[in-house]
Amino acid sequence: MAPGNCVVKGCKTTLFNKGPAINFHPCPTSLDMRNRWLQILKYRCTILDWAKSRICSKHFENKHFDAQRKLKPNAIPTLFPAMGDSASKTIVKNTNTSSSKLDKALSRMTQAELMSDVKLTLVRMKEPINLSEFVYDDLKCKPDAPMEAKLWVLIKKQEYLNNMLTDAVVKNNKNLEVLQKNMTDTKSGRKEMEQSIENYKYVIKCLQEKQATLEEQVEILTAVESR
Ligand SMILES: [Zn+2]
Known part of the structure; x- marks a missing residue:
């Protein structure tokens, strides 16, 4: 598109031929x-x-x-x-x-697509050559380490943290299951206990009645004897 031409493909309008009605x-x-x-x-x-x-x-x-x-x-x-x-x-x-363009591409991707894309990129990444020369044993980079090595260590640390987090979540879920099971057990235990308390109450009532009858009998007997 030359300056002074219309941007539309196939349009022949230029500054020189446009005529007064066209702008x-x-x-x-x-x-x-x-x-x-x-x-x-x-x-x-x-x-x-x-x-x-x-x-x-x-x-x-x-x-x-x-x-x-x-x-x-x-x-x-x-x-x-x-x-x-x-x-x-x-x-x-x-x-x-x-x-x-990047923003537009990102906005078209769903979160899941983005995550799988990031994961795939991480898998494809290759360990920088001579990495061990730039990294101490405690995974700290030497000051003169190239950016590649620094990024690699950072990503590896992040990966490790992610794994720890996933493990922790799994463990936590298991603990929760145990806790819920315990709660259910406690509930049924409490029901059993309530049931036996009721039974005991019944037994006590029976015994009390029996005692009352015995006392009556004793009274009657005593009364008979004293005649
Ligand atoms: Zn035009």
Whole structure:
């Protein structure tokens, strides 16, 4: 795209042939509008440079212009020349409004995908050559160790910590199971105890009744004897 040409592929408008009714418009500055433009322009420009590319009025419907024939803030190009077979993806430049290609790629990944991707990368990483020359036995790096060795040790330590954490979680779960089982046992034990207390109460009541009967009999007998 030469400066002074319309960015749209196949559009013949230039500064020299455009005529008074046609203007060149800059690209939007907001991330949201840039994303919307990109959806439409990604197969219709060779290079889209947000800072330098210009697009001519021919690609906008009348509703997108204000009274001064300036583009409204929410204007989106919708009119294009028929495309040939050469539809290829647009190279986008100057996308430095906080959303980098990396950010976009990351935002498309789920957390699980990201984690498995990180794990795979870690597995594929090779131990730096001569690692032992730069690392003390207690896994501390010598001051002159190359960045590779430092990162490697850091990752290995992290891996070790992760394993410890996983072990701890597993152990904790087991303890919890034992604790829950104990609680269930205690509950059923308490039920049994309550049951036997009831039994004892019954026995005591019976005995008390029997004692009362005996006392009565003794009274009767004593009364008979004293006659
Ligand atoms: Zn144009």
